[in-house]
Amino acid sequence: MYIPTFQDMLDAHDRIKPYIHRTPVLTSSYFNELTGAELFFKCENFQKAGAFKVRGASNAVFGLSDEDAAKGVCTHSSGNHALSLSYAAGRRGIPCNVVMPRTAPEAKKAAVRGYGGIITECEPSTTNREEVFAQVQAATGGDFVHPYNDPRVIAGQGTCSREFLEQMAQEQGGGLDMMVAPIGGGGMISGTCLTLSHLAPDIKIIASEPEQADDAYRSFKAGHIIADDAPVTIADGLKVPLKERTWHFVSNHVSEILTASEQEIIDAMKLTWQRMKLVMEPSCAVPLATILKNKELFAGKRVGVIVTGGNVDLDMLPWMLS
Amino acid sequence: MYIPTFQDMLDAHDRIKPYIHRTPVLTSSYFNELTGAELFFKCENFQKAGAFKVRGASNAVFGLSDEDAAKGVCTHSSGNHALSLSYAAGRRGIPCNVVMPRTAPEAKKAAVRGYGGIITECEPSTTNREEVFAQVQAATGGDFVHPYNDPRVIAGQGTCSREFLEQMAQEQGGGLDMMVAPIGGGGMISGTCLTLSHLAPDIKIIASEPEQADDAYRSFKAGHIIADDAPVTIADGLKVPLKERTWHFVSNHVSEILTASEQEIIDAMKLTWQRMKLVMEPSCAVPLATILKNKELFAGKRVGVIVTGGNVDLDMLPWMLS
Numbered sequence: 001m002y003i004p005t006f007q008d009m010l011d012a013h014d015r016i017k018p019y020i021h022r023t024p025v026l027t028s029s030y031f032n033e034l035t036g037a038e039l040f041f042k043c044e045n046f047q048k049a050g051a052f053k054v055r056g057a058s059n060a061v062f063g064l065s066d067e068d069a070a071k072g073v074c075t076h077s078s079g080n081h082a083l084s085l086s087y088a089a090g091r092r093g094i095p096c097n098v099v100m101p102r103t104a105p106e107a108k109k110a111a112v113r114g115y116g117g118i119i120t121e122c123e124p125s126t127t128n129r130e131e132v133f134a135q136v137q138a139a140t141g142g143d144f145v146h147p148y149n150d151p152r153v154i155a156g157q158g159t160c161s162r163e164f165l166e167q168m169a170q171e172q173g174g175g176l177d178m179m180v181a182p183i184g185g186g187g188m189i190s191g192t193c194l195t196l197s198h199l200a201p202d203i204k205i206i207a208s209e210p211e212q213a214d215d216a217y218r219s220f221k222a223g224h225i226i227a228d229d230a231p232v233t234i235a236d237g238l239k240v241p242l243k244e245r246t247w248h249f250v251s252n253h254v255s256e257i258l259t260a261s262e263q264e265i266i267d268a269m270k271l272t273w274q275r276m277k278l279v280m281e282p283s284c285a286v287p288l289a290t291i292l293k294n295k296e297l298f299a300g301k302r303v304g305v306i307v308t309g310g311n312v313d314l315d316m317l318p319w320m321l322s
Numbered sequence: 323m324y325i326p327t328f329q330d331m332l333d334a335h336d337r338i339k340p341y342i343h344r345t346p347v348l349t350s351s352y353f354n355e356l357t358g359a360e361l362f363f364k365c366e367n368f369q370k371a372g373a374f375k376v377r378g379a380s381n382a383v384f385g386l387s388d389e390d391a392a393k394g395v396c397t398h399s400s401g402n403h404a405l406s407l408s409y410a411a412g413r414r415g416i417p418c419n420v421v422m423p424r425t426a427p428e429a430k431k432a433a434v435r436g437y438g439g440i441i442t443e444c445e446p447s448t449t450n451r452e453e454v455f456a457q458v459q460a461a462t463g464g465d466f467v468h469p470y471n472d473p474r475v476i477a478g479q480g481t482c483s484r485e486f487l488e489q490m491a492q493e494q495g496g497g498l499d500m501m502v503a504p505i506g507g508g509g510m511i512s513g514t515c516l517t518l519s520h521l522a523p524d525i526k527i528i529a530s531e532p533e534q535a536d537d538a539y540r541s542f543k544a545g546h547i548i549a550d551d552a553p554v555t556i557a558d559g560l561k562v563p564l565k566e567r568t569w570h571f572v573s574n575h576v577s578e579i580l581t582a583s584e585q586e587i588i589d590a591m592k593l594t595w596q597r598m599k600l601v602m603e604p605s606c607a608v609p610l611a612t613i614l615k616n617k618e619l620f621a622g623k624r625v626g627v628i629v630t631g632g633n634v635d636l637d638m639l640p641w642m643l644s
Binding site: 046107276279319 | 346348351365367368372429592595596598599600601602632636637639641642
């Protein structure tokens with residue numbers, strides 16, 4: 001099993017820079033007062049294709065040889081990776097096939113198609129998703145870019161923390177005590193571990209997860225991967241289980257995994273829209289929800305929060321449904 | 323009638339800097355492709371109290387002598403000026419009385435109270451608003467800070483364009499050909515005229531207005547102020563008429579006034595939320611709506627767009643109501 005290296009992350013950053021945004025770091029005196037911490041939000045909701053996942057996807061697509069690239073790429077994804085891989089493939093001018101759960105938000109499906117991605121729908125369970133994907137891959141012969149258990153993807157996601165640390169030093173007068181990111185399959189957290197363990201090993205890395213999809217939390221406590229087949233949560237980007245590569249990083253470098261209830265996630269999401277004027281999706285409200293719930297852990301600290309994405313169906317906002 | 327000077331704007335900027343954000347300038351390749359123009363968005367939705375109006379309000383509040391300040395301030399406003407004046411008064415520790423239409427969004431009323439403002443409600447017409455305000459002012463004796471027809475307010479709003487030009491030079495590799503902002507009472511447009519006519523007189527200034535509250539457009543064509551009493555539009559910040567000071571700037575420095583329908587405003591607002599991940603209020607979607615409607619005017623140009631505010635009632639989004 002190849003574990004991506006710090007050099008892979010540096011190479012990824014050089015490779016993908018023309019295709020990604022250096023997203024801004026924003027602060028909020030409202031949330032600082034509310035939490036007692038000093039929070040810094042890395043706004044990957046402003047990223048190309050609306051989420052951090054374009055970093056890993058672009059690294060995979062632009063690292064292919066011309067011969068391999070000609071056959072295209074394919075993947076399965078609950079949404080943002082599908083979008084990002086379609087975007088990256090479109091920039092390189094190669095085909096992209098994606099298997100998506102039929103329950104994925106319409107806004108995400110439309111955006112995948114908008115970038116030229118070809119969608120095959122599956123049932124919203126891990127097993128069915130993998131079955132349908134095997135058929136699609138056999139039929140197309142494209143390079144499989146796994147949404148997170150892929151060294152190219154993890155190295156790409158790691159570029160986010162590198163930028164974040166640079167921006168903290170240049171714009172925010174110093175470093176961080178802690179970094180918080182959501183955990184689903186663990187791609188962003190693994191990239192964060194990869195980068196911070198080399199550049200700033202003293203920063204505590206905390207992962208945030210929905211209570212209703214807390215397989216990473218239970219894996220972390222048990223010391224081995226526990227996978228659920230079809231968890232139900234509003235945080236649709238965080239339903240997938242850890243795999244061996246992301247488990248490597250989580251088990252070695254993550255300090256703690258915190259969880260939040262569905263209502264806490266929705267409340268944190270709505271509060272961020274109201275006070276920070278940021279459109280963020282439910283998955284990326286999970287870190288703030290866990291910070292609000294565990295203020296004592298964060299009080300007095302400088303805390304980096306990765307706002308992972310902003311692809312939400314504006315006709316189906318969670319507070320309009322309850 | 324005192325017309326604020328360029329020096330007043332410079333003094334305002336020094337005075338208010340501790341109380342405002344230097345808001346970021348964002349770009350969107352999606353909207354650039356859609357319009358054929360190069361658009362730069364000055365994000366005053368990220369401003370303190372959620373809108374540019376805190377610039378003018380802070381300039382008025384912090385310019386008062388201690389003796390005058392002790393009596394507090396008062397105003398009438400459809401929302402954001404009320405919020406901003408309450409915020410500024412709170413920072414100075416003086417009372418703030420505001421007259422608001424009873425139909426103003428609940429989110430804005432709650433935020434005014436959150437900043438310590440004291441609300442008296444009126445009917446949603448200009449005449450009733452002014453009657454109720456006269457009573458409140460007589461009872462409190464506070465300094466009247468008009469939402470836009472006040473030289474201190476216009477000078478304060480002018481600081482936005484100064485920052486914008488600095489950021490264009492420092493971060494965006496050059497200047498602008500045009501600047502577009504919404505027009506209601508004309509405070510932001512007047513501040514924009516004040517600053518640009520001195521710093522960059524070649525930039526064309528374009529004002530954008532809802533068709534259903536197009537009194538500025540009709541005034542501009544007629545050559546004198548035409549005021550409507552109670553226009554109905556989703557763009558609740560743009561219902562008020564021009565007054566003599568803002569008319570001075572509009573009639574002397576604005577190149578053109580463009581209008582957009584209610585549906586065009588809602589579509590532009592939703593599209594900005596979807597693609598730029600910005601929470602903006604209906605009033606500040608009007609510039610983009612007019613750009614999308616008049617692409618030929620903007621194609622090939624570098625266009626500054628002032629995103630004026632993000633205070634919207636998340637439980638009453640316009641596309642959920644239709």
